[in-house]
Amino acid sequence: MEYLSRYLSTNKAMSLICCVFWIFSPAEGDIISEVAGSRVSMHCNNNSINTLQQLTWKLNEVTLISFKPPNETYVNEKANSLNINMFKSESQLYALIIESLQKSHIGNYTCDTATETGTWKQTWELIVITEHKEAENWNKLVIIVIITCTCCLIFIFALAILRRVYNPCARNSSQAPTAEMEETEDIYENCLETNRSRQHRHCQPHHYKPRAY
Structure with a gap:
């Protein structure tokens, strides 16, 4: 005993x-807390972004925007309805832009990148502050x-x-x-x-x- x-x-x-x-x-991932109505940007910080082959932005595992250099772009209807855009520039790190943050934008965002050195994934949790x-x-x-x-x-x-x-x-x-x-x-x-x-x-x-x- x-x-x-x-x-x-x-x-x-x-x-x-x-x-x-x-x-x-x-x-796991970063948390972004912003006031409703503010402008929000998320950047894919990939060291080999200069050899980008494909980049995909997702919201809750649903594809919003997919980009293949130099000009091939796919934009989902959900991205248009939420007024979500993406910079197609390496200098801007292909950032995802939300012009006016609303409650409908709350969720988990993912940036999937495929480069010559491999695949990379980054995640953010977006929270609207009221x-x-x-x-x-x-x-x-x-x-x-x-x-x-x-x-x-x-x-x-x-x-x-x-x-x-x-x-x-x-x-x-x-x-x-x-x-x-x-x-x-x-x-x-x-x-x-x-x-x-x-x-x-x-x-x-x-x-x-x-x-x-």
């Missing part, structure tokens, strides 16, 4: 550590802080439990030889006292009385 409790306590501590690391780990949204973000921030503090407290509590579990075991292991040594010393002293008493009895002179005739 003692080893089982140690094992369970260790597993709990490891789970808490993973939870803390998951909370503090960065999310007064109501700012309040929601503040509430989320408070919740995240509370969860983080709670996880830290649980982690500290688990470490304290582990220390309490392992310390008595260490004490028992250190005290056991001491108890055995004390018991051995007691036995040795008892043997010495027994031998001394025997020698004393053996060496004690006997007084003989003369017989009467």
